[in-house]
Amino acid sequence: xxxxxxxxxxxxxxxxxxxxxxxxxxxxxxxxxxxxxxxxxxxxxxxxxxxxxxxxxxxxxxxxxxxxxxxxxxxxxxxxxxxxxxxxxxxxxxxxxxxxxxxxxxxxxxxxxxxxxxxxxxxxxxxxxxxxxxxxxxxxxxxxxxxxxxxxxxxxxxxxxxxxxxxxxxxxxxxxxxxxxxxxxxxxxxxxxxxxxxxxxxxxxxxxxxxxxxxxxxxxxxxxxxxxxxxxxxxxxxxxxxxxxxxxxxxxxxxxxxxxxxxxxxxxxxxxxxxxxxxxxxxxxxxxxxxxxxxxxxxxxxxxxxxxxxxxxxxxxxxxxxxxxxxxxxxxxxxxxxxxxxxxxxxxxxxxxxxxxxxxxxxxxxxxxxxxxxxxxxxxxxxxxxxxxxxxxxxxxxxxxxxxxxxxxxxxxxxxxxxxxxxxxxxxxxxxxxxxxxxxxxxxxxxxxxxxxxxxxxxxxxxxxxxxxxxxxxxxxxxxxxxxxxxxxxxxxxxxxxxxxxxxxxxxxxxxxxxxxxxxxxxxxxxxxxxxxxxxxxxxxx
Ligand code: TNX
Numbered sequence: 073x074x075x076x077x078x079x080x081x082x083x084x085x086x087x088x089x090x091x092x093x094x095x096x097x098x099x100x101x102x103x104x105x106x107x108x109x110x111x112x113x114x115x116x117x118x119x120x121x122x123x124x125x126x127x128x129x130x131x132x133x134x135x136x137x138x139x140x141x142x143x144x145x146x147x148x149x150x151x152x153x154x155x156x157x158x159x160x161x162x163x164x165x166x167x168x169x170x171x172x173x174x175x176x177x178x179x180x181x182x183x184x185x186x187x188x189x190x191x192x193x194x195x196x197x198x199x200x201x202x203x204x205x206x207x208x209x210x211x212x213x214x215x216x217x218x219x220x221x222x223x224x225x226x227x228x229x230x231x232x233x234x235x236x237x238x239x240x241x242x243x244x245x246x247x248x249x250x251x252x253x254x255x256x257x258x259x260x261x262x263x264x265x266x267x268x269x270x271x272x273x274x275x276x277x278x279x280x281x282x283x284x285x286x287x288x289x290x291x292x293x294x295x296x297x298x299x300x301x302x303x304x305x306x307x308x309x310x311x312x313x314x315x316x317x318x319x320x321x322x323x324x325x326x327x328x329x330x331x332x333x334x335x336x337x338x339x340x341x342x343x344x345x346x347x348x349x350x351x352x353x354x355x356x357x358x359x360x361x362x363x364x365x366x367x368x369x370x371x372x373x374x375x376x377x378x379x380x381x382x383x384x385x386x387x388x389x390x391x392x393x394x395x396x397x398x399x400x401x402x403x404x405x406x407x408x409x410x411x412x413x414x415x416x417x418x419x420x421x422x423x424x425x426x427x428x429x430x431x432x433x434x435x436x437x438x439x440x441x442x443x444x445x446x447x448x449x450x451x452x453x454x455x456x457x458x459x460x461x462x463x464x465x466x467x468x469x470x471x472x473x474x475x476x477x478x479x480x481x482x483x484x485x486x487x488x489x490x491x492x493x494x495x496x497x498x499x500x501x502x503x504x505x506x507x508x509x510x511x512x513x514x515x516x517x518x519x520x521x522x523x524x525x526x527x528x529x530x531x532x533x534x535x536x537x538x539x540x541x542x543x544x545x546x547x548x549x550x551x552x553x554x555x556x557x558x559x560x561x562x563x564x565x566x567x568x569x570x571x572x573x574x575x576x577x578x579x580x581x582x583x584x585x586x587x588x589x590x591x592x593x594x595x596x597x598x599x600x601x602x603x604x605x606x607x608x609x610x611x612x613x614x
Contacts, residue, residue, distance in 0.1 A: 094201060094214055094216065095200065095589070095590040095591075095592075095593045095594065096197050096200050096201070096590070097200070097253060097569045097572065097573055097587070097590055097591065097594060098253065098254060098569075098572045098573035098575070098576035098577045099573055099576075099577040099581050099586075099587070099590070100197060100218045100219075100220040100577075101167075101171075101219065101220045101221060101577070101578055101581070102217075102218065102219045102220065103216060103217075103218050103220075104216060104217045104218075105214055105215070105216045106177075106214075106215040106216055106217070107215060108177075108178045108214075108215045109176075109178065109212040109213060109214050109215060110155070110176050110177065110178055110179070110180075110181055110212070110213040110214075110215065111155075111178075111210055111211070111212055111213075112138070112142060112144070112202075112210070112211040112212075112213060113144070113155075113210060113211075114144040114146075115154060115155060116144070116146050116154075116155050116156060116157060117146065117147050117148075117149050117152035117153065117154060117155070117156045117157075118131060118134075118135060118146050118147065118148045118149065118152060118156065118157045118158075118159070119148070119149055119150070119151065119152035119156055119157070119158045119159065120148060120150075120159045120160075121158060121159065121160040121161075122159060122160055122161035122162075122191075124161075124188070126188040127159065127161065127188050127191060128148075129327050130159070130188055130191050130192050130195060130327075131148055131159055132148075133192075133195065133327065133328075134195045134198075134199070135148065137195075137199050137202075138199075138202070140205075140206065141202050141203050141204070141205060141206055141207060141211070142202075142206075142207070142211055143206065143208075154179075155179050155180070156179075156180055156181075157180075157181040157182075157183070158180065158181065158182045158183065159183050159191055160182070160183070160184050161184075161185060161186065161187070161188070161191070162184055162186070163186060164184050164185055164186050164190070164219075166219070166221075167185070167186075167190065167219055167220065167221040168186075168221045169186065169187050169189065169190075170187070170189045170190055170193060170221060170222050170225075170256075170329075171185065171186075171190050171193075171219070171220055171221025171222070172184065172185040172190035172191060172193055172194035172197075172218075172219070172220055172221075173185070173194075173217075173218065173219045173220075174194045174197060174198065174216075174217070174218040174219075174220070175216075175217050175218075176213050176214065176215050176216050176217075177215055178215060181198070181213070183195070183198070188329075189256075189329045190221075192251075192328070192329045193220065193222075193254050193329070194218075194220075196251065196252055196253075196254055197218060197220065198213070199252070200252075201213050201214065203597075204596070204597030204598075204600050204601055205597075205600045205601060222254065222575065222576045223575060223576060223577065223578060223579070224529065224542075224543065224544030224545065224575045224576070225256075225543055225544055226256075226257055226492050226543035226544030226545070226546065226575075227254065227255045227256050227257060227544055227545075227546075227571075227572065227575040227576065228255065228256075228257035228258070228259055228333075228492065228494075228544065228545070228546025228547075229246075229250055229255055229257070229258060229259065229546055229547055229548075229549070229564070229568060229571075230258075230259035230260075230261055230335075230494075230546055230547070230548040230549060231243070231246060231258070231259070231260060231261065231549050231551075231560070232261040232264065232548070232549060232550045232551045233260065233261060233262060233269050233551070234261060234262070234263060234264035234265070234266050234267045234268070234269055234344070234551075235264065235266045235267070235364035235365065235550065235551040235552045235554075236364060236551040236552075236554055236555045237267065237269060237283075237309075237310055237311035237312075238557055238560065239311070240313060240317045240320070240321060242557045242560075243260075243313075243321055244321060244324055245557070246258075246560065247321070247324060247325050247328060247330055248328070249561075249564070249565075249568065249603075250328075250330060250568070251328035251329065251330060253568060253569050253572035254572060254576050255330065255568070255571075255572055255575075256329055256330050256331065257330065257331055257333055257544075257546060258325055258330050258331070258332045258333065259333045259335060259404060259546060259548075260332055260333065260334050260335065261335045261337075261548075261550075262313075262334055262335060262336060263335070263336050263337050263341075263342075263344065263345065264337050264341045264344070264366075264367070265337075265341050265342065265343035265344055265361055265366040265367040265373075266285065266343070266344060266361060266363065266364045266365070266366045266367075266552075267282065267283055267284075267285060267310055267344050267361070268282035268283050268312065268344045268345055268348070269283060269311070269312045269313055270312060270313055270315075270318065270334070270336075270394070271312055271313065271314045271315050271318075272389075272390050272393050272394075273315070273393060274389050274390075274393065275348070275349065275386070275389070275390065277348035277349060278344075278345060278348055278349075278390075279312040280348075281347065281348040282344040282345055282347055282348040282361070283310045283311060283312040283344075284309065284310035285309055285310055285344075285361055285362050285363075315393070315397060318397045318398075319397060322397065322398060322399070326399075331399075331400050331402075332398055332400060333398075333400045333402050333403075333404055333456070334394050334397075334398045334400065334403060334404065335404035335405070335406055336387070336390060336391065336394060336403075336404070336405060336406065337405075337406030337407075337408075338376055338387055338405055338406055338407070338440070338444070339375045339376040339378060339407075339410055339437065339440050340367075340373060340375050340406070340407075340408070340409055340410035340411060341367050341373075341406060341408065341409065342373075342374060342375060342376055343359055343360070343361040343366050343367065343373065343374060344361045344366075345376075346359040346361075346374040346376075347359040347360060347361050349386065350374075351382075352376055352377060352380065352382065352383040352386045353374040353375065353376065353377055353383075353414070354374070354375060354377040354378075354379070354380075354414040354415060354417065354418035354420070354421060355372070355374060355414050355417070355418070359374050364551070364552045364553075364555075365552040367409065370411075371413075372411065372413045372414055372417075373411035373413070373414065374414055375410060375411070375412075375414050375415060376440075377414075377415075377418060377420060377421065378415055378421050378424060378436050378437070378439065378440045379415075379418055379419070379420025379421035379422070379423055379424040380420055384443060384444075387444065388444075388447050391403065391444075391447065391448065391451075392451075395451055395453060400453075401453060401454050402453070402454050402455075402456045402471065403448055403453050403454070403455060403456070404456045404457065404473070405441065405444050405448075405455055405456075405457050406457060406458060407437070407441055407457035407458050407460050407461040408457075408458035408459075408460050408475070409460070410437055410460065412433035412434075412436075412437070415433050415436055416433060421433075421436060424436065424439075430464075432464070434463045434464035435464040435465065436464070437460070437461075437463065437464055438461070438463065438464030438465040438466075438467070439464075441455070441457060441461050441467050441470070442465075442467045442468075444467075445467035445468070445469065445470055449469060454469060454470075454471060455467060455469070455470045455471070456470065456471040456472070456473055456492070457470060457471075457472065457473065458472075458473050458475055459472050459473065459474045459475060459476055459479075459480025459481065459484070460480075462480055462483060462484060466484065466487065466489060469489075470489060471484075471489060471490040471491065471492065471543070472484035472489055472490075472491050472492070473491075473492045473494050473546075474491055474492070474493050474494060474495060475494050475495060475496060475500075475548070476495075476496065477495050477496070477497075478493060478495050478531050481493050481495075481531070481542070482531050482533050482534060484541070485534050485538045485539070485541040485542060486534070486538055488538075488541065489541060490541050490543050491541050491542050491543065492542075492543050492544060492545060492546055493529045493542060493544070493545040493546075494545060494546050494547070494548055496517060497517060497518075497519060497523070498519040498520075498523035498524045498526075498527050499519070499524070499527065499545060499546065499547040499548065499571070500515070500517060500519060500547070500548055500550070501519065501547045501548065501549045501563045501564055501567055501568070502514060502515040502548070502549055502550040502551070502552070502553065502554065502563065503515055503516060503517030503518060503519040504516070504517060504518050504519070505518075505519060505520055505521060505563070505567060505606050505608060506520070506606060506607075506608055511606075512553070512559060512562065513553050514553055514563075515550060515552060515553055519567070520608065521566060521567055521570055521606075521608050522584060524547070524567045524570045524571055524574070525570040525573065525574065525582070525584055525587055526582075526584070527545070527571070527574050528574075528579070529542055529544060529545040529574065529575070530542055544575055545571070545574070545575060546571075547564075547567065547568065547571050549563055549564060558604045559604075561603050561604040561605065562604040562605060562606055563606075565598055565603060565604070565605035565606065566591055566594065566595065566598075566605055566606070566608075567606075569591065569594060570587065573587060595607075
């Protein structure tokens with residue numbers, strides 16, 4: 073009896089003093105927990121000591137998120153009194169352009185950064201200490217001091233909206249998730265063989281025709297039955313983003329410190345565009361694009377004709393409209409998996425090779441990309457492309473996205489070109505993350521959570537100068553097999569948060585066991601918010 077009372081007393085005091093665990097992902101560079109807590113209630117006021125639209129946007133993002141979980145609409149004041157949360161822009165030592173300093177005491181939370189980006193990231197850290205969904209309990213934020221900044225400046229995630237289309241609303245939800253984990257590049261794969269997804273005013277057939285197909289391949293994961301839905305969807309399938317919608321998404325992302333990098337694939341992966349405008353291909357007969365995996369399993373793939381100047385004009389006109397919509401310095405021009413057969417069969421291409429002194433079709437591809445780079449550079453933009461752009465000679469200022477392993481990236485960095493690492497293993501999120509027997513059909517491969525978490529973006533082959541060319545890394549979600557947004561979520565959760573930690577936190581702090589522990593409350597949050605995620609069941613990781 074006495075020992076029962078004692079245990080009860082101990083449990084009670086433990087409960088009163090228990091520090092709610094802080095489970096921030098990505099792990100902050102410096103985090104020091106202290107005794108006590110800031111109790112968030114309806115009397116808390118917010119103070120902004122920095123003016124400007126961007127800062128007030130971040131503050132209303134914060135108060136909006138707090139309102140969702142607490143119900144309190146915290147007032148924003150020029151001079152807050154009492155228990156308060158202070159945002160300020162000012163000098164912060166050692167945390168750089170994206171870093172922040174966050175201090176939580178029982179009466180005051182202070183957030184300081186040299187740029188709005190840092191304030192936004194501090195907000196993300198703070199929000200991760202709140203419940204994931206509406207609660208009627210008092211919210212305790214543990215007292216702590218954080219100073220934090222990212223390891224890499226390119227923390228990216230690509231979404232392929234060509235193979236399957238996702239509405240603007242879903243794209244925004246995707247962006248929200250990236251923002252929650254301090255990711256800052258959204259690579260938007262807007263055009264591929266299976267569908268064109270961006271309105272181009274000059275070429276209406278791209279959206280009138282090339283955005284629609286008969287989808288006889290869309291196997292959607294049936295979430296309620298946990299089995300494949302084998303129904304064949306014969307309806308017209310597709311969609312595209314209007315320029316207005318794109319502007320809105322770009323602004324939405326910018327308010328979350330995310331740059332949207334658009335990709336327009338060339339010279340291959342172009343079946344959809346070629347079906348609408350066959351005159352710009354080498355084989356100007358009928359082209360079709362009926363399947364999400366349209367690039368695969370054909371005899372000859374159409375390419376933009378490298379021997380036809382009007383094909384370049386076509387693409388440059390498209391890029392002009394693209395640049396007007398996307399402020400991103402980088403414009404992605406694809407460049408991967410070009411089937412050179414049509415160029416080999418094309419008289420004009422062969423003639424071009426002769427007049428330009430090009431030895432083979434690889435050099436013709438390089439000529440193609442060089443020409444696009446010249447155009448982009450003249451418009452004050454930078455070209456980025458998949459690692460095939462190295463073949464036949466890299467364009468002088470191009471940045472390489474290394475997907476066929478890291479060798480392309482290593483080579484480019486050794487040539488003093490910037491690089492974004494995105495090797496299929498482990499950064500292709502269309503690959504399996506668990507046992508294929510129980511997982512939804514995936515493209516192939518195995519990229520388990522642990523493999524993602526263990527990824528090191530700087531290859532040992534690079535010396536410290538060359539390593540500076542590695543801007544960061546990104547994961548790619550190709551959607552041949554992914555027809556629903558639930559499935560998108562399932563493929564990126566929780567692998568994306570693992571990648572976020574790889575890209576933000578220090579190399580020394582990486583700890584799989586600790587990450588796993590911090591991840592658990594996030595999984596509960598996903599559950600509570602109805603977000604599908606993989607529980608992971610791949611034995612090698614356990
Ligand atoms: C290769 S990665 C592709 C994509 C496919 C992907 C499937 C790359 C630049 N090209 O077209 O969707 O594999 O994993």
